Amino acid sequence: MPFLSARKNILKFSLNFKKHSQKYGEGQEKKIFLSLSLVLYNPSRAHLKETLKTLAQALKEFPAENLCFLIIDNSPNRHSIHKTITWQNIPTEIITGLGNLGFGKAHNLILKQNRLGQFHLILNPDIWIEKEAIQKGIQYLLEHPEIGLCAPATLNANNKLSHLGRDFPDLFSLGLRGFAPPFLRNFFGKYLAKYRLGHHIPTLQNNKIIRNVPCLSGSFLLMRGEIFKKLNGFDPKFFLYFEDFDFSLRAQKITCTAILPQMRIRHFGGNASQKGNKHIFYFIQSAFQFYQKHGWQFYKR
Numbered sequence: 435m436p437f438l439s440a441r442k443n444i445l446k447f448s449l450n451f452k453k454h455s456q457k458y459g460e461g462q463e464k465k466i467f468l469s470l471s472l473v474l475y476n477p478s479r480a481h482l483k484e485t486l487k488t489l490a491q492a493l494k495e496f497p498a499e500n501l502c503f504l505i506i507d508n509s510p511n512r513h514s515i516h517k518t519i520t521w522q523n524i525p526t527e528i529i530t531g532l533g534n535l536g537f538g539k540a541h542n543l544i545l546k547q548n549r550l551g552q553f554h555l556i557l558n559p560d561i562w563i564e565k566e567a568i569q570k571g572i573q574y575l576l577e578h579p580e581i582g583l584c585a586p587a588t589l590n591a592n593n594k595l596s597h598l599g600r601d602f603p604d605l606f607s608l609g610l611r612g613f614a615p616p617f618l619r620n621f622f623g624k625y626l627a628k629y630r631l632g633h634h635i636p637t638l639q640n641n642k643i644i645r646n647v648p649c650l651s652g653s654f655l656l657m658r659g660e661i662f663k664k665l666n667g668f669d670p671k672f673f674l675y676f677e678d679f680d681f682s683l684r685a686q687k688i689t690c691t692a693i694l695p696q697m698r699i700r701h702f703g704g705n706a707s708q709k710g711n712k713h714i715f716y717f718i719q720s721a722f723q724f725y726q727k728h729g730w731q732f733y734k735r
Contacts, residue, residue: 467500468572469551469659473540475508477559481702488563490524495569498524502549505529506540537652538668538677545667550659558653560703564589571656571697582661582689583682585650586697587638595638597693598651598701601629603679604731608721612714628734634693644693646686652678653701661689669727674713676720683728 470489474482493501503526529543544550553572557563571584587595607629610622619626627633634644652668655678665684668677685691725731 466502466549466551468496468553468555468568469502469504469544469549470555470557471504471506471541471544472557472559473506473508473537474559475534476511477509478702481560485557485559485561485563488561488565489557491565492563492568493524500551501525502551503527504544504547504549506532506535506543508532508534508536508540510534536670536673537675538672538681539670542667542670545663550663552659554657554659554662556652556655556657558701558703560701561654562700562702563654564698567697567699568656571694574692574694574696575656575658578692580690581692583650583655583657583685583691584697585647585656585691585693586654586699587693587695589698589700595695595698596635597631597638597644597647598653599631599634599644599647599693600649600651600679601631601734602648602683602728602731603629603721603724604734605721605725606733612717625734638693638695641695643695646691647693648683648686649679650682650691650693651701652681653703654699655681656697657685658689661685664688671723672720674716674720676724680724680727 472485501524503524505526505528507528507530527547527549532540535543541556544554553575555568567586571586574584575581585597585599587597590596607626610619610626611629614622631644631647634647637644665681665688667681669680669684672680682691
């Protein structure tokens, strides 16, 4: 019975949540169990509404006093977007007026504001979140102390499980994915499948965890707050693109990572080459910084 199973999962999570959040928040000042940060830059209003709507449903079982939601708006035109952001009983702070800080530097404000929770979720404004995704992700982290950072499985148009994890990026794969015509991408399909770690997809579809994928997407990252703090968040030198890959590689030096089939989203974004010359420039600039930091790889053997 799917309904009874869902109720059982919620009850199990609630008991665990109560136990851990009480232990974490004892004393006069209640501490944050789950913090969330969302960075905006002229987002699609339709996608943002869907993100906020599904996020609100996913947070329904969390006591509001144990949450902190930080929205950093890098957009030059902010007022119309703020009408989209309506919340009930969820402590939300919107930071504006700092200019376009870039993706990583804006997310790092959660550290400067001293609002980081025991668990922290980084998310994009262009995702759909399954109702129990956040509960299941935190439940997994509570049960597996060796895991410090996890990413979700993604649902494609046919409701099949996939993922946004990647192997260490080589220049040839990046060039093919970003700039090659479709026939050339098809010709090198098997090569690109290695970069996209396509061999892991059956693992997810069999409801099994994938551990220690080299690079995870920053569109949805759930982690222990202490991991984000130890790494000082994202490297602010990356204005846009590759800050998530850099973060994943640094995280794996101090903890284990995982992609969870039970934590599911849809992602509507991606593909810098289709977003104009400015995004192509940011992509190339960040790729250069990434390789300077982590070493150059031109081709996978």
